[in-house]
Amino acid sequence: MKQIQNVKNYLTEAGIKPSYQRIKIFEYLIENMNHPTVDMIYKDLVPYIPTLSKTTVYNTLKFFVDKGITQIINIEDNETRYDADTSTHGHFKCIKCGNIYDFSFDNKNLNIKQIENFEIKQIHLYIKGICENCKNKK
Amino acid sequence: MKQIQNVKNYLTEAGIKPSYQRIKIFEYLIENMNHPTVDMIYKDLVPYIPTLSKTTVYNTLKFFVDKGITQIINIEDNETRYDADTSTHGHFKCIKCGNIYDFSFDNKNLNIKQIENFEIKQIHLYIKGICENCKNKK
DNA sequence: TTTAAAATTGTAATAATTTCAAATATGAAA
DNA sequence: TTTCATATTTGAAATTATTACAATTTTAAA
Ligand SMILES: [Mn+2]
Ligand SMILES: [Mn+2]
Ligand SMILES: [Zn+2]
Ligand SMILES: [Zn+2]
Numbered sequence: 001m002k003q004i005q006n007v008k009n010y011l012t013e014a015g016i017k018p019s020y021q022r023i024k025i026f027e028y029l030i031e032n033m034n035h036p037t038v039d040m041i042y043k044d045l046v047p048y049i050p051t052l053s054k055t056t057v058y059n060t061l062k063f064f065v066d067k068g069i070t071q072i073i074n075i076e077d078n079e080t081r082y083d084a085d086t087s088t089h090g091h092f093k094c095i096k097c098g099n100i101y102d103f104s105f106d107n108k109n110l111n112i113k114q115i116e117n118f119e120i121k122q123i124h125l126y127i128k129g130i131c132e133n134c135k136n137k138k
Numbered sequence: 139m140k141q142i143q144n145v146k147n148y149l150t151e152a153g154i155k156p157s158y159q160r161i162k163i164f165e166y167l168i169e170n171m172n173h174p175t176v177d178m179i180y181k182d183l184v185p186y187i188p189t190l191s192k193t194t195v196y197n198t199l200k201f202f203v204d205k206g207i208t209q210i211i212n213i214e215d216n217e218t219r220y221d222a223d224t225s226t227h228g229h230f231k232c233i234k235c236g237n238i239y240d241f242s243f244d245n246k247n248l249n250i251k252q253i254e255n256f257e258i259k260q261i262h263l264y265i266k267g268i269c270e271n272c273k274n275k276k
Numbered sequence: 277t278t279t280a281a282a283a284t285t286g287t288a289a290t291a292a293t294t295t296c297a298a299a300t301a302t303g304a305a306a
Numbered sequence: 307t308t309t310c311a312t313a314t315t316t317g318a319a320a321t322t323a324t325t326a327c328a329a330t331t332t333t334a335a336a
Contacts, residue, residue, distance in 0.1 A: 019282090058324070060284095074212040078292090079323090101252065101256075117273070118232075118265075119273055120265055120267040124264040125263050126262040129260070155314085157301090157302090157315085159315070176292080191315065193293095198315095215324095216291090217292095
């Protein structure tokens with residue numbers, strides 16, 4: 001994903017007033033590209049922002065998604081994850097260690113048949129299996 | 139997906155004792171390929187099986203998934219859906235009408251670099267957009 | 277400084293799912 | 307066929323994720 005040099009400017013350009021909480025949450029997303037859940041974000045940030053409310057994390061992420069600077073990753077039911085990289089890319093979840101890996105793919109040669117005349121807005125490709133690390137551990 | 143002539147046999151072959159509830163729930167899945175939620179299944183079946191418990195629907199679906207005759211569809215956070223077609227195929231959700239369409243795709247030539255040595259168990263491709271029907275309604 | 281709007285917060289409400297123990301059904305052995 | 311162990315189903319309670327909402331705080335313009 002493209003580098004973001006100044007979070008404050010980046011938020012402003014996206015039409016988001018850069019409040020302290022919003023900056024911290026977005027910084028968290030780009031520093032922790034491991035696709036965190038709301039709970040992970042809240043637990044990690046609240047030591048630094050003692051007044052932080054979990055509702056603010058929910059509100060802020062929803063706002064980010066609406067404004068197009070964050071995408072939701074639904075690779076597993078029970079856990080909604082967030083990704084500041086909104087480009088079309090795939091996610092691999094290792095069923096052993098739980099890590100989620102990004103990967104790129106060509107959506108040109110998917111050769112999709114039945115939905116040719118449909119208007120595509122978002123493509124999500126999720127793959128589950130065993131990562132190289134875990135495979136070698138045996 | 140391949141035709142299932144006899145649900146009782148199909149369950150048995152999958153290592154599932156074909157109880158009344160299990161047969162009805164699986165029949166529902168193959169008759170309603172619209173990827174229903176637990177709630178849809180429960181609400182539609184309880185008039186015919188008045189003693190049915192929602193816990194049974196949860197238990198049974200989890201069992202089906204473990205035994206490999208049902209897959210979970212996570213195209214939207216907030217709603218876990220189920221699909222008796224366990225073959226690798228894609229799902230398109232229309233953001234206007236909410237319908238979910240099946241489609242096929244080639245997973246051979248995805249050209250994935252980053253996860254070449256990973257062991258792939260499942261591939262889920264989710265696309266969101268506007269279906270042909272809704273596009274023409276304008 | 278005053279003031280209105282925007283953002284944040286905390287609590288309560290809602291919804292989805294899981295846990296668990298009791299009740300029921302099933303099927304083999306006696 | 308009765309008995310008994312096991313598997314399945316059930317319903318209630320507990321847990322977890324998320325949303326609604328009103329009160330408080332912050333922001334920035336007048
Ligand atoms: Mn990603
Ligand atoms: Mn399907
Ligand atoms: Zn792993
Ligand atoms: Zn539609």
